[in-house]
Amino acid sequence: MNYQLHIYENAENTARAVAELIKELARAKEAESKQLNIAVSGGSTPRQLFTLLGEEYENSIPWATIRFFWVDERCVEPTHPESNFGMTYDTLLQHPFVPAANVFRMKGEDIPENEAERYQKLLWKELPASDGFPVFDLILLGMGDDGHTASIFPNDMSLLASEFSVGVGVHPVSGQKRITLTGRTINNAGKVIFLITGQSKAAVIEQIINHTEDAKKYPAAHVGSKSEVVAFYLDKAAAGK
Ligand code: 6PG
Numbered sequence: 001m002n003y004q005l006h007i008y009e010n011a012e013n014t015a016r017a018v019a020e021l022i023k024e025l026a027r028a029k030e031a032e033s034k035q036l037n038i039a040v041s042g043g044s045t046p047r048q049l050f051t052l053l054g055e056e057y058e059n060s061i062p063w064a065t066i067r068f069f070w071v072d073e074r075c076v077e078p079t080h081p082e083s084n085f086g087m088t089y090d091t092l093l094q095h096p097f098v099p100a101a102n103v104f105r106m107k108g109e110d111i112p113e114n115e116a117e118r119y120q121k122l123l124w125k126e127l128p129a130s131d132g133f134p135v136f137d138l139i140l141l142g143m144g145d146d147g148h149t150a151s152i153f154p155n156d157m158s159l160l161a162s163e164f165s166v167g168v169g170v171h172p173v174s175g176q177k178r179i180t181l182t183g184r185t186i187n188n189a190g191k192v193i194f195l196i197t198g199q200s201k202a203a204v205i206e207q208i209i210n211h212t213e214d215a216k217k218y219p220a221a222h223v224g225s226k227s228e229v230v231a232f233y234l235d236k237a238a239a240g241k
Pocket of ligand 1: 041145148
């Protein structure tokens, strides 16, 4: 696994760099009269990106070109403060310039196993496929302090190799169930990027990027796009080591 490192002064500049990447990818797809299928993660880091997109990119991104899917979703109501969709809606999707028809949320309010099956069928219907898995153009990942990504946690690495495209994860501390893309769906994407900021993640990032033996216990270390190297968008704090 090779990695591209993009390192910025602070979290805001890092988010801006990802916003610019999304703008470029969307414009390229628009020029081909195609759509950009993106799967987004939740958490505090993407919140900064979505807020920036909502506030500053209305007129510079062809929003009708972008279709939003989710990497994972907490099994709560969409209006719950922990909902990934809810966070993305509040910061970006509520703006009228994002067509509601382009938003394909995971329904955290439904029975997890049923929603995982429904979402898998939806991905098969809405996306191209290769090697038996749906293909996203871009997957935006975060990483927890424990090296989890999506809702694939160190204590349940089986979701990395699942033959299903969508599965059910369980948060190891809270026990909260999560709908999540599986490792093979993530790795099937055209482009996979990590957006990670903050000093608390620096040690795990250092191990992953240096392919240490210890890194293998982190789900994030098993992410690699089939068609491109994985890009890490980091602030200096997260890249500190
Ligand atoms: C989630 C996310 C998760 C997130 C990491 C990082 O649903 O929690 O998808 O994988 O990306 O936990 O979260 P922070 O950006 O808040 O550190």
